[in-house]
Amino acid sequence: MSSSTLPGMEVRELGTRQGLRLIELNIGAQHPASGHMRMIVYLDGDVIVDVDPDIGYVHRTMEKLAETREYVRVISTIERMTIIDACNVTLPYVEAVEKLLGIEPPPRAKYLRTILCEINRISSHLYGLGLGGIFLNHSTMYMWAFGDREVFLHLANMLTGARLTHTYAIMGGVRRDLPQGFRDAFEKAKRYMTRRLKEYDKIFFNNPVVRGRLENIGVLPRRDAILLGASGPNLRASGVEYDARMTKYAAYEELDFKPVVGEAGDALERIWVRLREIEYSLELIDRALKQLPEGLFFNEKYVKMAPPAVKHWIEKGRVRLPGTYIRLKTKPGEIITRAEMGHGEITYHLVSDGGIKPYRLRIVTPSARNLILFKELPKGHLLMDFPAIYGSLDYFPPEADR
Amino acid sequence: MVLDIDLVGTISTYLGLPPELVRAVLAPLIYPGLGVFTVIVLFLIWAERKIAAKVQLRVGPYYVSKRLHGALQMLADGIRVAFQEVIIPLEAEKPAYILAPILSFAALTVAFAVVPGGPGIYGFSSSMSLLIVYAAISVSPILIILMGWSSSNKFSYIGAGRETLVTIAGEVTLLASLLSVAMMYKSLDILEIVEIQRQTDIIGLVANPLAALLFFIAALLLTDRIPFDLVLGEQEIVQGPFTEYTGVLYALTLALDYGKLYVLMLLFTSLFLGGWAPFDSVILGVVAVLAKTILLLLLAVFLRSVYARMRIDQVASVFWGRLFPLALLSFIISALVAPLYG
Numbered sequence: 001m002s003s004s005t006l007p008g009m010e011v012r013e014l015g016t017r018q019g020l021r022l023i024e025l026n027i028g029a030q031h032p033a034s035g036h037m038r039m040i041v042y043l044d045g046d047v048i049v050d051v052d053p054d055i056g057y058v059h060r061t062m063e064k065l066a067e068t069r070e071y072v073r074v075i076s077t078i079e080r081m082t083i084i085d086a087c088n089v090t091l092p093y094v095e096a097v098e099k100l101l102g103i104e105p106p107p108r109a110k111y112l113r114t115i116l117c118e119i120n121r122i123s124s125h126l127y128g129l130g131l132g133g134i135f136l137n138h139s140t141m142y143m144w145a146f147g148d149r150e151v152f153l154h155l156a157n158m159l160t161g162a163r164l165t166h167t168y169a170i171m172g173g174v175r176r177d178l179p180q181g182f183r184d185a186f187e188k189a190k191r192y193m194t195r196r197l198k199e200y201d202k203i204f205f206n207n208p209v210v211r212g213r214l215e216n217i218g219v220l221p222r223r224d225a226i227l228l229g230a231s232g233p234n235l236r237a238s239g240v241e242y243d244a245r246m247t248k249y250a251a252y253e254e255l256d257f258k259p260v261v262g263e264a265g266d267a268l269e270r271i272w273v274r275l276r277e278i279e280y281s282l283e284l285i286d287r288a289l290k291q292l293p294e295g296l297f298f299n300e301k302y303v304k305m306a307p308p309a310v311k312h313w314i315e316k317g318r319v320r321l322p323g324t325y326i327r328l329k330t331k332p333g334e335i336i337t338r339a340e341m342g343h344g345e346i347t348y349h350l351v352s353d354g355g356i357k358p359y360r361l362r363i364v365t366p367s368a369r370n371l372i373l374f375k376e377l378p379k380g381h382l383l384m385d386f387p388a389i390y391g392s393l394d395y396f397p398p399e400a401d402r
Numbered sequence: 403m404v405l406d407i408d409l410v411g412t413i414s415t416y417l418g419l420p421p422e423l424v425r426a427v428l429a430p431l432i433y434p435g436l437g438v439f440t441v442i443v444l445f446l447i448w449a450e451r452k453i454a455a456k457v458q459l460r461v462g463p464y465y466v467s468k469r470l471h472g473a474l475q476m477l478a479d480g481i482r483v484a485f486q487e488v489i490i491p492l493e494a495e496k497p498a499y500i501l502a503p504i505l506s507f508a509a510l511t512v513a514f515a516v517v518p519g520g521p522g523i524y525g526f527s528s529s530m531s532l533l534i535v536y537a538a539i540s541v542s543p544i545l546i547i548l549m550g551w552s553s554s555n556k557f558s559y560i561g562a563g564r565e566t567l568v569t570i571a572g573e574v575t576l577l578a579s580l581l582s583v584a585m586m587y588k589s590l591d592i593l594e595i596v597e598i599q600r601q602t603d604i605i606g607l608v609a610n611p612l613a614a615l616l617f618f619i620a621a622l623l624l625t626d627r628i629p630f631d632l633v634l635g636e637q638e639i640v641q642g643p644f645t646e647y648t649g650v651l652y653a654l655t656l657a658l659d660y661g662k663l664y665v666l667m668l669l670f671t672s673l674f675l676g677g678w679a680p681f682d683s684v685i686l687g688v689v690a691v692l693a694k695t696i697l698l699l700l701l702a703v704f705l706r707s708v709y710a711r712m713r714i715d716q717v718a719s720v721f722w723g724r725l726f727p728l729a730l731l732s733f734i735i736s737a738l739v740a741p742l743y744g
Contacts, residue, residue, distance in 0.1 A: 025556050033637035135637050138710035143458030209629050209709045212716050384713050387637040
């Protein structure tokens with residue numbers, strides 16, 4: 001180092017950008033609060049001028065992998081995109097393939113899918129809330145949300161036999177019937193969670209310090225939310241009444257679904273929408289369990305396909321499918337399906353050439369759509385507001401990178 | 403029952419040294435200084451983690467020394483850190499980078515020499531000892547800013563900037579609180595302040611609760627406790643000015659905050675809780691001082707399980723807009739209650 005340069009801090013100045021002298025700050029890829037991504041934050045003093053999200057660190061070629069696998073095997077691949085929300089992320093794909101196969105799942109299967117989707121949504125929201133807490137250094141919210149998420153992982157485990165990667169919804173229905181004792185376990189979980197939500201309000205949502213950090217931070221006006229294509233709770237917090245569940249897939253039509261809509265569009269409102277959606281999901285599961293129709297949980301056509309030796313499994317509430325099931329052939333065609341995940345709306349565009357594998361599977365995930373908010377929302381806020389905004393967006397890098 | 407022991411006298415006759423010198427060495431090194439501080443800080447971090455774990459439905463440190471509920475975890479961590487390689491970044495300004503944490507911790511030990519740890523337990527007495535403690539505490543921000551500068555890291559640099567803001571906001575409140583205390587007792591000598599409280603049987607917390615509150619809040623800010631841990635700010639700036647530090651130097655920076663907290667809470671005990679108030683003997687007095695200090699320390703670290711981090715402009719506006727006017731009010735209270743202490 002020559003003696004003319006100042007020792008110590010060497011700020012890389014970008015020259016002038018919008019007439020300001022800026023510091024370029026790399027938050028990530030190795031940073032306590034960056035996630036699997038890098039954000040290049042341009043600072044003028046302590047004020048954020050621009051954010052450049054640099055994603056792709058966890059890109060796993062999901063779309064390409066889907067072209068190399070049979071229709072059923074694709075499910076267990078793509079659910080790894082959003083491992084915390086595995087049923088919601090695979091359901092529209094399954095429905096797309098079902099439509100191309102020309103089969104319809106029995107009503108009981110639709111209800112069971114809905115139940116797992118809502119359980120997944122609750123655990124996904126709790127995950128987001130926990131991270132939203134630790135982004136403000138509120139470790140109690142972090143631990144509480146992750147601890148209570150365990151309750152819903154347990155419920156999912158009861159229903160499907162797996163905590164995270166359920167592969168529950170498959171073409172023609174679901175893998176397992178409702179187990180004995182599930183209703184009681186859910187009743188207990190609902191009572192517990194309702195009580196806990198009140199405690200969340202006390203320690204986190206109504207905490208003056210947390211309110212000070214979140215109120216009027218990262219305001220996304222209704223118009224911008226629509227223009228930028230925000231999705232999920234982030235969209236609804238801005239007062240847009242849109243939820244992909246309103247398109248009435250699975251059993252949402254019979255459940256009389258109504259979205260939770262906020263108004264202010266700031267970080268606090270986004271957290272509020274998530275908290276209320278947890279409440280509402282509990283209610284939806286309750287309704288679904290009450291209205292759950294009797295009957296088969298798997299399409300009759302495939303049940304008949306099964307060899308006699310494994311038929312007794314169906315009576316036990318499980319499917320054992322024949323080897324031919326993996327080589328299902330669809331009609332050639334294209335189809336677009338969508339569903340509401342915990343993070344927002346996911347869209348699949350499935351192209352089939354009549355083979356046993358998808359010809360092309362295009363996936364648009366909610367986190368990929370919400371990514372633009374990282375660029376737009378923090379502008380003009382302080383550096384300290386950046387984690388608050390990140391936490392309120394409930395962004396999940398593996399999902400955005402696919 | 404007389405439990406008084408004259409340790410200083412015994413050692414000074416044994417070594418043939420003047421008792422003042424023995425006293426001035428023993429206090430900063432053993433009690434209330436580094437020896438006891440090390441034990442307390444190890445206990446405090448363990449207690450902090452255990453309390454947070456209790457609130458957060460977890461177990462907390464457990465595997466190191468299961469029978470003691472993981473109490474030796476911090477010792478294990480300390481040993482690990484002590485043997486860790488000290489990595490100095492190439493771009494760092496080497497002398498400042500290495501010396502700043504050492505000097506700031508050394509400055510802190512000056513405070514240990516003045517703060518009393520019990521009846522007759524102090525390094526040296528001075529009619530200005532309150533100001534000496536304050537001076538020793540307020541040296542460290544300068545060195546922390548130096549750490550941030552010399553690390554040659556943007557996060558460290560921003561952390562140093564935050565330290566500047568925090569120091570100015572916090573020390574004004576702290577100093578105002580200290581001065582209103584001095585006004586109330588009409589003394590700047592900590593030993594004399596404790597004696598005044600013991601003679602009148604009115605502790606400072608009762609006489610001027612506002613000054614005590616301001617002192618406590620300012621202490622939280624100056625020692626980076628949640629909700630005021632702006633300087634560390636993990637989610638934005640990793641570890642603030644200490645981002646690049648490793649090994650022993652990192653341990654020193656960590657101990658610096660706890661050291662400041664310990665000194666300030668000892669001072670709180672002396673100024674507002676009557677020091678060793680109900681007792682006269684050395685041992686009971688020491689126990690009383692330590693018990694009060696540890697309670698205060700636990701209260702300070704408990705806040706971590708309740709609050710998030712406040713935003714930088716909110717901290718500034720709270721301290722300048724709310725607490726500083728209150729500090730002026732505490733001067734008025736001091737003026738009103740001063741006749742209580744004669």
